[in-house]
Amino acid sequence: MNKNAIDNIIALSSELRWKIGDDFHDGLAEGIYADASEIANASISTDNEKKRFRLDSKIDKIVTSKTWGFPIMFLILGMILWLTILGANYPSSMLASLLLDNIHPALKSFATTIGAPWWLDGFLIDGVYLAVAWVIAVMLPPMAIFFPMFTLLEDFGYLPRVAFNLDYMFKKSGAHGKQALTMSMGFGCNAAGVVATRIIDSPRERLIAIITNNFSLCNGRWPTQILIATIFIGAVVPASFSAFASLFAVIGIAVLGIFFMFFTSWALTKTVLKGEVSTFNLELPPYRPPRFWKTIYTSIIDRTLIVLWRAILFAAPAGAVIWLISNIYIGNESVATWTINSLDGFGFLLGMNGVILLAYIVAIPANEIVIPTILMLTVMATGIVGGVGTGVMFELDSVNATGDILRAGGWTLLTAVNLMLFSLLHNPCSTTIYTIYKETKSAKWTTVASVLPLIMGFVITFLVAQIWRLVF
Amino acid sequence: MNTYNPIYALLIFFAISFFGYLLFRPRKGWFWLIKNNLKSNEKIVIEDVLKQLYHSENSGKEVNVNSLTSALKFGDSIVVDAIKKMAINDLVQFDGDVLKLTNSGRDYALRIVRVHRLWEKYLAEKTGYDKTQWHEMAESKEHELSHEETNLLATKLGNPMYDPHGDPIPTNTGKIADVTGEFLSSLAVNAVGKIVHIEDEPDVIYKQILAENIHIGSQIRVVENNKKRVVFYAEGEEFKLAPIVAANITVAVLEKDEVIEENIVRLSSLKENEVAHILGISKESRGDNRRRLLDLGFVKGTEISIDLVSPMKNPIAYLVKGASIALRKDQASKILIKKD
Numbered sequence: 001m002n003k004n005a006i007d008n009i010i011a012l013s014s015e016l017r018w019k020i021g022d023d024f025h026d027g028l029a030e031g032i033y034a035d036a037s038e039i040a041n042a043s044i045s046t047d048n049e050k051k052r053f054r055l056d057s058k059i060d061k062i063v064t065s066k067t068w069g070f071p072i073m074f075l076i077l078g079m080i081l082w083l084t085i086l087g088a089n090y091p092s093s094m095l096a097s098l099l100l101d102n103i104h105p106a107l108k109s110f111a112t113t114i115g116a117p118w119w120l121d122g123f124l125i126d127g128v129y130l131a132v133a134w135v136i137a138v139m140l141p142p143m144a145i146f147f148p149m150f151t152l153l154e155d156f157g158y159l160p161r162v163a164f165n166l167d168y169m170f171k172k173s174g175a176h177g178k179q180a181l182t183m184s185m186g187f188g189c190n191a192a193g194v195v196a197t198r199i200i201d202s203p204r205e206r207l208i209a210i211i212t213n214n215f216s217l218c219n220g221r222w223p224t225q226i227l228i229a230t231i232f233i234g235a236v237v238p239a240s241f242s243a244f245a246s247l248f249a250v251i252g253i254a255v256l257g258i259f260f261m262f263f264t265s266w267a268l269t270k271t272v273l274k275g276e277v278s279t280f281n282l283e284l285p286p287y288r289p290p291r292f293w294k295t296i297y298t299s300i301i302d303r304t305l306i307v308l309w310r311a312i313l314f315a316a317p318a319g320a321v322i323w324l325i326s327n328i329y330i331g332n333e334s335v336a337t338w339t340i341n342s343l344d345g346f347g348f349l350l351g352m353n354g355v356i357l358l359a360y361i362v363a364i365p366a367n368e369i370v371i372p373t374i375l376m377l378t379v380m381a382t383g384i385v386g387g388v389g390t391g392v393m394f395e396l397d398s399v400n401a402t403g404d405i406l407r408a409g410g411w412t413l414l415t416a417v418n419l420m421l422f423s424l425l426h427n428p429c430s431t432t433i434y435t436i437y438k439e440t441k442s443a444k445w446t447t448v449a450s451v452l453p454l455i456m457g458f459v460i461t462f463l464v465a466q467i468w469r470l471v472f
Numbered sequence: 473m474n475t476y477n478p479i480y481a482l483l484i485f486f487a488i489s490f491f492g493y494l495l496f497r498p499r500k501g502w503f504w505l506i507k508n509n510l511k512s513n514e515k516i517v518i519e520d521v522l523k524q525l526y527h528s529e530n531s532g533k534e535v536n537v538n539s540l541t542s543a544l545k546f547g548d549s550i551v552v553d554a555i556k557k558m559a560i561n562d563l564v565q566f567d568g569d570v571l572k573l574t575n576s577g578r579d580y581a582l583r584i585v586r587v588h589r590l591w592e593k594y595l596a597e598k599t600g601y602d603k604t605q606w607h608e609m610a611e612s613k614e615h616e617l618s619h620e621e622t623n624l625l626a627t628k629l630g631n632p633m634y635d636p637h638g639d640p641i642p643t644n645t646g647k648i649a650d651v652t653g654e655f656l657s658s659l660a661v662n663a664v665g666k667i668v669h670i671e672d673e674p675d676v677i678y679k680q681i682l683a684e685n686i687h688i689g690s691q692i693r694v695v696e697n698n699k700k701r702v703v704f705y706a707e708g709e710e711f712k713l714a715p716i717v718a719a720n721i722t723v724a725v726l727e728k729d730e731v732i733e734e735n736i737v738r739l740s741s742l743k744e745n746e747v748a749h750i751l752g753i754s755k756e757s758r759g760d761n762r763r764r765l766l767d768l769g770f771v772k773g774t775e776i777s778i779d780l781v782s783p784m785k786n787p788i789a790y791l792v793k794g795a796s797i798a799l800r801k802d803q804a805s806k807i808l809i810k811k812d
Contacts, residue, residue, distance in 0.1 A: 017631060018643070025630070026762075030752070033771040037793070060780055069783040164798050168784035171800060177787070202760075204600050271498075278600040279761045281768060282798040284780065284789050349481065462485065466478040 056286050060161065069165045076158075077184055080149050084188070085222055088141035095140065096395075099133035122323055126392040131319025131369055134393065135311050138368040139189075142219040143304045146188035151299035154181075155290040163282055173262045174269025175212075176205035177282060183209075183261060186216025187254075190428055191307050191435040193218075198439070204276035208265045210436055211449040214428040215261040217254045220367035221423050225250045227371060228423075231403040232416030249420070257424050260456065272448065310431045314365035319393075322362050322373055326380060326391030336391075340381050350458060351418040351465025355381055355409060360422070365430045369393060370423070375402065378409035414468045418461040425457030508612075516615045517546050517554040519584050522563065523614075525573050526581035536569045579646060586642040587622050588614040589635035594625060596636040597759040603682060606636065607672045636758070638669030638688050638722065654725060657702055657718040659694045666691050667706075669722035677720050684711055685805065689755030691736060692723060707754075707808060708737030739790070739799075739807040742778060748809040750774045757806040769793040770807055 017024075062068050107129060111121040153159055159181050167177025178200045186193030193213040200206040217225065226246070233249040234242030325335040333341075336358065343354035350357075359373040372393035378384075384405065396402045406415075427450045428436070437446045495503045524543055528535045537555060541548045555571070558564045563577035573581060591610040595601050601609065617625070623644055626632075633649050635641055640649040653668045667688050672678045686706065695710075696703035702718040704711055713721075742748055752772050753765055769792050770776075779796040780789040789798040799807075 014631065014643075018633065018647075018649075026753075026766075029763075029766050030771045033766060033769065034773055037769070037771070037774065057779075064780050064782055066783045164780070164782050164787065164789065165784075167782065167798070167800070168786050171786070177798075201764075273600075274605075275599045275601050277598070277760050279764050280787075280800050280803060281764055282787065282789075283768075284796040284798060462481075466482045466485075469478040 059287060060284070063158065063161050064165055073162050073165060076153070080146065080153075081187060083149065084142050084146040084219070085226075087145050088219075091141040091144075092137055095137040096134075099137055100130070104130065104133065119327070122327060122391060123320060127319040127321075127323030128316045129319070130393055131315045131322065131366070132312050134372060135315040135366045135368050136308070138223060139220060139311055139366075140304070140308055142222075143189060143192075143307065144300060146219065147192070147299040147303040148296045150185060150188065151295045151303070152290045152292070155288075155295050157285050157287040160282060160284050164284060167282065169262075170265070173266035174204075174273075174278075175208045175262075175265040176200050176202060176280065179205065179209040179212075179265070182213060183216050183258070186213045186218060188219055189303075189307050190214055190216065190218045190432040191310065192303050194432060194435045194439055195303075201281075202277065202279040204269070204273050204278040205280075207273055207276060207440065207445060208268055210439060211268060211445065211452065212261045212264050214432065214449065214453050215257040215264065215424070217257050217424060218367070220429065222250075224367070224371055224423050225253055225420055227399065227402065228416050228420055230399055231406065232411070232413050235403075236413060253420050253424050256421075260425065264452070264456075307431065310434065311366055311429075314430045314434075315369065318362055318365040318369065322369075322376075322393065323391035325358075325362070326376070334380075336377060337381060340377065349465065350422070350461040351414045351468065352422065352461065353410060353415065356415075356419055356422070360426060363429075364427065367423070367429050371395060375405055378405055382409050384408045414465060414472075417468075418464055421464065422457050422461050425453050425460055427451065427454045514554060514557070517544075517550055518558055518563070519580075519615055520544055520546070521551065521554055521558065522573070522577060522581040523584050523588075525564065525571060526578065526585065529573060535571045537571065540571065582642045582646050582648070583619070583622070584614050586626075586644070587617050589639055589641040590622060590625050590629065590632070591617070592635045592637070593629055593632050593641065597629065603636070604675075604679060607675075607678075636688070637672050638667075651722060652724060653722040655719045656692075656694075656704070656713070656721040656723050657697070657715045659697060659702075659723060659725070661694055661697055663694050663723075663725055664691070665723035665725040667721055668724045671720040671722075677717050680717055681713075681720065684713070685709075686711060686721070687754045687756040687806065690808075691726075708735075708741050735810055736808050737811065738805045739776070739809050740801055740804040742776070742790075742804075742809060742811070744778045744781065746811055747775060747777045748811045750776055751808040751810050754806040754808060757803070761803070765803070765807070768797055769795070776809060 063072055104125070107125045108121065111125060160178075162180055162184075163177035165177075166180040170177050170179050179197075181199065182193050182196045185196045190213050193216060194210050197206050197209040197213070200209055229246035229249040230242075234246040237245045325339065328335050330338055339358050340354035343357045347353040347355075347357045355374055355377045359370050359377060363370045363373055372395050375395065376391070376393045396405070427433070433446060433450050436449050437443070440446060493501075495501050498504075521540060521544065524540060525535055537552065540555070541551045544551055555564065558577070559566070562574055563580060565572055565574050588610045591613045592606045595606045595609060596603075626641075626644065631643070632641055638651065640651060642648045651669055653665070656667075659665065667686070667690055670678070670681055670686070670688055690706045692704045692706040694702065694704045699715065702713050702715055704713075736751055737748075739748075739750075750770055750772060753762055753770060757765065774792055777791050778788060779791040780798075782788065782798070786801045787798040788801075788804065789796045790804075
C-alpha cells in the first residue's frame with residue numbers, strides 16, 4: 001500500500017469519527033452493559049424472597065437511623081479505644097518489666113563478664129536494645145488489641161455504614177466518608193491508617209486521608225498525653241476531680257485532632273489538591289458473621305507485626321543516636337547538651353524547652369520513646385539526681401517522681417499543655433512517613449504530609465505560649 | 473531570654489503571616505502577579521486580539537481599535553502596538569476603521585480557540601477542578617501549548633467535537649462543527665428542546681446558571697417567556713431565569729416527530745418506596761465519575777429504588793442490580809430516571 005492510500009484511510013476514519021459524534025463511547029459502553037444484563041437476566045434465576053435478608057435491612061435501619069446512628073457509632077469506637085488503652089496496660093507493664101527490668105540488666109552484666117568495652121556495651125545495649133525494647137513494650141499490646149477488634153468490625157460489614165452516616169460531614173470538608181474509618185484506624189497507628197486509605201478509590205480524597213491521618217492521636221502518643229495530663233492538668237484542680245480533669249484534657253486533645261483533621265482537609269481541597277480527580281461511591285455490602293480466627297490471624301500478622309517490624313527497624317538507629325549524642329563530647333559538652341542549649345531559645349518561644357524539641361527530633365522514628373528520652377535528657381541537662389546513666393533512657397513507676405523530675409527541669413503548666421499540643425501536631429513518625437511514601441509514590445506529598453503538621457504545631461504552640469504569658 | 477515581651481513576638485508573627493498572605497494569596501498575591509507579568513508578552517496580546525476579533529466576527533459585530541482596547545484588559549498603547557505589528561504580518565487588515573481578520577489571521581485564531589476548548593475539555597474529563605475555574609485556566613494555557621502538544625492532547629482526549637460548555641472544538645485542519653440552536657430567551661412557550669450550549673462568559677451570569685444546577689444536554693419545555701422571566705421545566709424540576717441569563721443558554725429545538733422522552737426526572741427526586749428505571753447519565757457527569765457509575769451498573773433500563781437514607785439525608789444508598797450503593801446528592805442529580 002502506498003503512503004497516499006494510508007493517509008486517505010486515516011483521513012476517512014477521522015471523518016467518520018467526527019460524524020459519529022461525542023456520544024459514541026457512552027453509547028457503546030451502555031450498550032455492552034445493557035446486553036450483559038439482558039443475558040444475565042435471561043440465564044440467572046434468583047429467589048426474590050431471599051434477595052435481601054430481612055435481618056440485614058433491620059440492622060441497617062437501626063445503625064443508620066437518625067436517632068441511633070451516631071450514638072451507636074460513638075459507643076462502639078469509644079469502647080474499642082477504652083478497651084485498647086485499659087487492656088494494654090497490663091501486658092505492656094509485663095513486657096516492660098521483662099524487657100527493661102530483667103533482660104536489660106542481665107545483658108549489661110553479661111557484657112561486663114565478657115569484658116566488652118564501655119562504648120560498645122552502651123551503644124548496643126543502652127542505645128539500640130533499650131529503644132527497641134521500649135517500642136515493643138509500648139506498641140505491641142495496644143496494637144494487638146486494637147487491630148483485631150477493628151478488623152472484626154470491618155469483616156462484619158459495620159464500618160461501611162459508619163462511612164455512610166458520616167459522609168455528609170466529611171463531604172463538607174472535601175473528604176470521603178471512608179476517611180472516618182482510616183481516621184479511626186489512625187487512633188491505633190498512623191502507619192496502619194495510611195495503608196487503610198487504600199479503601200478510598202478517589203485520588204483526591206485518598207490523598208487528603210493520607211495527609212491528615214497524622215491528626216489522629218496514635219497509640220504511641222496516648223501514653224504521653226495521659227502521663228502529662230495526670231501530672232500537670234490533674235494537679236491544678238482539687239484532688240477529687242483530678243482524674244476527671246486529666247481524662248477530659250486527653251479527650252480534648254483527641255477531639256482537637258479531629259477538628260484539625262477536618263480543617264486541614266478543607267484547606268487542602270481549596271488549595272494544593274484542587275486539581276486532583278474526585279469521585280464518590282460507597283458500597284454497603286451485606287452483613288456476614290465475622291470469620292473470627294482468620295480475622296485475628298490476619299490482623300495480627302498483616303497489621304500488627306508488619307507495623308511493629310517497621311517500627312523496630314526505625315527505632316534501633318534512634319536508640320543508637322540517643323546514646324551517641326549523650327556520650328560524644330564537643331569540647332566540654334556532649335552533643336546533646338550543646339543541642340539542648342541551642343534549641344532552648346526557640347523552645348522557650350514555643351512555651352516548651354530545648355529538651356522537648358531534641359527529644360522530638362531523636363524520637364522521629366517512634367513517638368513511644370519521647371517520655372523516656374525527655375526524662376533522661378532532663379536529668380542530664382539539669383544535673384539532678386536520678387536516672388540510670390548518661391544516654392540511658394528510663395521511666396519511673398511513680399507518676400509523682402516523674403513529675404518531680406520534670407518540674408526540676410523547669411516545667412510549668414504551660415510546658416505541659418504545649419507538649420500535649422505538640423505531641424498532637426508534629427511530623428508523623430518515620431514509619432508513617434515511609435508508609436506515606438510507599439502509598440503515594442510521591443516525594444511531594446510525603447513532604448507535605450510531614451512538614452505541614454509540624455508547621456501547624458509550631459504556630460499553635462507559639463500562639464498559646466504568647467497568649468498564656470500575656471494573660472498569666 | 474526570659475525577658476522578652478510576648479506582644480512583640482505576636483506582632484512580628486502576624487507581620488510575617490500578613491506579608492506571606494500578600495505574597496501568596498490566590499491570584500492577587502504579589503508572587504503570582506510578578507510571575508504572570510514575566511510571562512505576559514507580545515504573543516499573548518496578539519493572540520488575545522485575534523481571539524476577540526474571531527468571536528466578534530462570528531457573532532456579526534464590527535470591531536474597531538477603540539472597542540478592542542476597551543474589551544481587552546491590556547494597556548491601550550500595548551494593544552495598538554500589537555495591532556500595528558499584526559497588520560505588518562498580515563494577520564489583520566483595516567477596512568476603513570473596521571478591523572478584520574485575514575485568512576492567516578483566522579487560521580491562527582482558530583488554533584488558539586482549539587487549544588482553549590481542548591484544555592477545558594481536558595480539565596473537565598481528567599482533573600478535579602471546579603467548572604467555574606475551567607475558563608480562566610484555559611485562558612492562560614491557550615498561549616502555552618505548541619501545535620504538536622495540542623494535537624497530542626486532542627488524540628488523548630479522543631478528538632472531541634465539543635468542549636464541556638457545548639462549544640465546537642476546531643479540528644487541526646480548521647474544520648468546526650456547527651451549533652444550531654436558539655437562545656433560550658427567544659423560545660416560544662411550549663417549545664421543547666435540548667440544551668446544547670451554556671456560555672461561560674461573563675463570569676457573573678455563568679455562575680448564576682451553575683448555581684441553578686442547570687445541566688447541558690437536558691431536555692426542556694418552556695412554560696413561560698416574557699420580559700421579566702423565562703420559566704421552563706427540565707428533568708422534572710422547574711427553573712426560573714431572568715431573560716438576560718437565559719440568553720446565555722442555547723437550545724436545539726426538537727421537532728414534533730423526533731422521539732421525545734416524557735417524564736424524565738433526576739434520581740435525586742426519587743422518594744423512598746418508589747421504584748424507577750434509569751434512562752441515562754447526564755452529560756454533566758464526566759470523566760472518572762461517569763465511568764465509575766457505568767461500572768456500578770447505572771445504565772439505561774436498570775431498575776432502581778432507595779435502600780437507605782443516611783441520618784443527614786445525604787448520601788442516599790440505592791438498590792441497583794442487587795447491590796446497595798450510596799451516592800451523594802449532586803451525583804444523584806446527574807442520573808436521569810423515569811418513575812414506574
